[in-house]
Amino acid sequence: MQLTVSDILLAALLLVIAYFGWRKQNYWNRVGVPYIPEIPVIGNFSTIFLQCHSTFSYIEHIYHHTRTRASDFFGVNIFIRPALVIRNPALIKKITCTDASLFLNRQMCADQFHDAIGYYNLIMIKDPLWKQLRGLLSPSVTSAKLKRMERFIEKVGDDMVASLDVLPKVRPNARETEFKELCARFTTDVIASTFFGMQANSLKDEASEFRYYGRKIFEYGPARGMTMASFFFMPELVPYLRLKLFPRDTEAFLKTVIQQEIARREQNNENRGDFIDSMIALKNNNATIGVTEKIPLQGDILVAQAATFYMASFETTSSVLSFALYELTKNPDVQARLREEIRSMIDKYGKIIPYEALTNEMPYLGMVISETARLYPVLPFLERQCTLPEGVTGYKLEPFHDFVIPNGMPVLIPIYAIHRDPQFFPNPHKFDPERFAKENLDQIQPCTYMPFGVGPRTCLGSHFGTLQIKVALVKLLSKYRIDRSSSTPDVLTYRKNAFTLHSNEGLYADLIEDSLGNE
Numbered sequence: 001m002q003l004t005v006s007d008i009l010l011a012a013l014l015l016v017i018a019y020f021g022w023r024k025q026n027y028w029n030r031v032g033v034p035y036i037p038e039i040p041v042i043g044n045f046s047t048i049f050l051q052c053h054s055t056f057s058y059i060e061h062i063y064h065h066t067r068t069r070a071s072d073f074f075g076v077n078i079f080i081r082p083a084l085v086i087r088n089p090a091l092i093k094k095i096t097c098t099d100a101s102l103f104l105n106r107q108m109c110a111d112q113f114h115d116a117i118g119y120y121n122l123i124m125i126k127d128p129l130w131k132q133l134r135g136l137l138s139p140s141v142t143s144a145k146l147k148r149m150e151r152f153i154e155k156v157g158d159d160m161v162a163s164l165d166v167l168p169k170v171r172p173n174a175r176e177t178e179f180k181e182l183c184a185r186f187t188t189d190v191i192a193s194t195f196f197g198m199q200a201n202s203l204k205d206e207a208s209e210f211r212y213y214g215r216k217i218f219e220y221g222p223a224r225g226m227t228m229a230s231f232f233f234m235p236e237l238v239p240y241l242r243l244k245l246f247p248r249d250t251e252a253f254l255k256t257v258i259q260q261e262i263a264r265r266e267q268n269n270e271n272r273g274d275f276i277d278s279m280i281a282l283k284n285n286n287a288t289i290g291v292t293e294k295i296p297l298q299g300d301i302l303v304a305q306a307a308t309f310y311m312a313s314f315e316t317t318s319s320v321l322s323f324a325l326y327e328l329t330k331n332p333d334v335q336a337r338l339r340e341e342i343r344s345m346i347d348k349y350g351k352i353i354p355y356e357a358l359t360n361e362m363p364y365l366g367m368v369i370s371e372t373a374r375l376y377p378v379l380p381f382l383e384r385q386c387t388l389p390e391g392v393t394g395y396k397l398e399p400f401h402d403f404v405i406p407n408g409m410p411v412l413i414p415i416y417a418i419h420r421d422p423q424f425f426p427n428p429h430k431f432d433p434e435r436f437a438k439e440n441l442d443q444i445q446p447c448t449y450m451p452f453g454v455g456p457r458t459c460l461g462s463h464f465g466t467l468q469i470k471v472a473l474v475k476l477l478s479k480y481r482i483d484r485s486s487s488t489p490d491v492l493t494y495r496k497n498a499f500t501l502h503s504n505e506g507l508y509a510d511l512i513e514d515s516l517g518n519e
């Protein structure tokens with residue numbers, strides 16, 4: 001038999017693949033950490049990358065795997081890179097809070113040179129630039145700023161109810177709607193109005209540009225799905241493939257509208273006290289980030305901040321809001337109690353419930369939202385990367401284990417699986433807002449409830465997101481009671497090609513006119 005050059009090359013390639021496969025499998029064996037067996041070389045997340053499984057179901061599967069369920073943590077391989085998944089809440093606390101300074105970064109990363117908007121933003125950027133940027137952006141979401149935004153959110157809430165009022169009736173006083181699209185339109189209009197001072201009109205106009213381009217960010221067809229998976233699972237590939245965090249046309253749209261708005265306000269000397277004004281102030285004060293090289297917050301870098309707040313805001317908030325409405329549909333007792341609370345506030349304050357009352361006087365509303373965010377966390381896992389000072393090669397996990405996390409290793413915190421673990425939340429699949437009643441809060445262990453993340457890198461918009469959900473629920477439930485419709489799904493399954501929690505099923509319900517308080 002004669003061997004050709006291509007036979008020899010193929011054999012050599014297979015040998016290299018087999019060697020890497022063996023080394024990877026061997027890594028977790030060598031360091032004595034339980035691990036999830038995988039397809040050699042391709043790693044544990046290949047089926048996610050190829051969009052065969054939902055990330056959420058897969059994370060839950062490996063979390064309860066017989067090989068790992070008794071351990072504080074276990075190993076997985078993200079293609080050829082070993083990563084650690086942490087199960088033990090005390091260890092999560094140690095890594096994300098006590099020793100947070102060594103785990104400030106996420107491993108996902110955009111291309112610094114060809115994707116300024118994807119790279120220079122709070123979600124992707126690495127410390128120390130992250131700390132500087134967070135310090136500059138935090139003042140734009142203080143409670144004083146949120147209080148000022150409330151009237152704009154109320155206005156969008158009224159638009160949302162008006163958009164329901166014109167739906168065709170399926171029975172006298174009953175209309176049917178689908179909550180996912182409704183909520184995405186609500187949160188799109190809110191972020192455009194409150195942060196950018198613009199009318200997105202997505203509740204009124206199906207062809208709204210804001211909604212069209214926003215939808216494209218989270219619409220994961222095969223190409224976009226793999227692009228997003230590369231940011232998470234293979235960040236090294238991102239610069240080579242020139243991948244961009246935002247779809248190109250969405251980026252162009254956001255760039256144009258944000259730059260035009262900045263220019264318009266500067267020309268007219270207009271100040272609305274919103275996010276765009278904060279961006280203008282940063283630019284005019286010559287704010288910079290960077291240690292040796294100072295990078296001015298101007299041009300694309302300024303746009304990057306507005307664009308990522310837009311991305312981080314509308315999908316997350318609408319996800320929690322739509323699942324809350326779905327659970328209220330399925331749990332009429334919870335809904336009745338919540339409507340009673342809303343009725344008492346309307347009796348006290350009238351139709352516009354002040355910011356302070358929404359925040360401090362509606363405990364049941366807060367409990368319903370907290371329980372929704374437990375059962376339906378937006379992300380499957382949080383991720384961090386071990387980043388040690390020069391000269392230090394490893395982070396010791398003692399007294400938990402003698403394993404030492406090497407510099408650069410990704411660490412995953414499987415929040416979806418932890419939130420649904422009966423050890424931490426008895427009867428975990430039951431929607432039970434009582435878990436978050438004041439008298440029950442001490443039963444929730446630290447670092448078992450993390451819908452907004454944990455530690456210094458936690459969500460910057462958690463209060464803003466919660467406020468939007470509160471306003472929307474109050475507006476909708478003061479006018480309508482929600483009933484099951486013939487299309488309300490009993491059980492939900494999750495999309496395989498999404499990194500945020502998305503049901504395959506539409507969240508349909510009947511809206512029954514049943515106004516609280518005087519019209």
Ligand code: HEM
Nearest residue numbers: 122312313316317378451452453454457458459460461465
């Ligand atoms: C209910 C709605 C929301 C949920 C459930 C949510 C959830 C999250 C989660 C889980 C993280 C990762 C935290 C971590 O790694 O520890 C995050 C980060 C972030 N979120 Fe949210 N989010 C919501 C709304 C918002 C809103 C409205 C905004 C903006 C106005 C926003 C802006 C951000 C930003 C900028 C980060 C990155 C923070 C950093 O790395 O410093 N989020 N969010």
